[in-house]
Structures are given as structure tokens and as C-alpha cells.
Amino acid sequence: MTADAPEPSDDPRAELRRYRQSIDNIDAALIHLLAERFKATQAVGRLKAASGMPPSDPSREREQIARLRALAEESHLDPEFAEKWFTFVVAEVIHHHERLASGGDDAE
């Protein structure tokens, strides 16, 4: 995905507004993507709870981190940031899985 820079203008406030429209669209897309990701991970959590699998899978996470760091480098995004983002999200996922494993519901 690329966000084209708005045409430079002699009205910096208008230029700022156009950048912010792109930022708002990107933030909305990220929220939708995260919601879909959590739907998928909640389904995994229910499957694991029903079949006695542990909430976390460190070897899978290591593979994901290696993949995401490589993707980040290709995309000129800081790989450290990509890993921090992933670790933050997975911690929340595992928290949900632990709740499901102890018989809790899967409300967010």
C-alpha cells in the first residue's frame, strides 16, 4: 500500500488537511484489519481451549517474528518496531486464550 503525497500547495493548512485525510483512512483500515485478526485468533483460542492445546506457541511466534522483520526491512519500516508491534498484539491474544482456557467467555 502506498500513500501518495498530496500535491504541495501554497496553503500549508490545506496540505495538512489532505495528509490527515490519508492518515485517518489508514487508521480506519488498521482498526478493521486488527478486528479481523482478533476474530481469527479468538477462533484459534476456542479451538485450543476445546482440545487442550496451550494458549501460546513460542516456536510459531519466532517464525512470525522472522517473517515480519524481513517484510518490514523490504518495506523500509523499522524491524524493531515491527517486532514490538507484533509482541504487543500477541500478548493480548494470549491473554484472551488463557481466559478461554480457564472457562471464560471470549468477549473482548
Ligand SMILES: C=C(O[C@@H]1C=C(C(=O)O)C=C[C@H]1O)C(=O)O
Ligand atoms: C493464534 C495463535 O496463538 C498464539 C497467538 C499468535 C498470534 O497472535 O499470531 C501466535 C502464536 C500463539 O502464541 C496460534 O497458535 O496460531
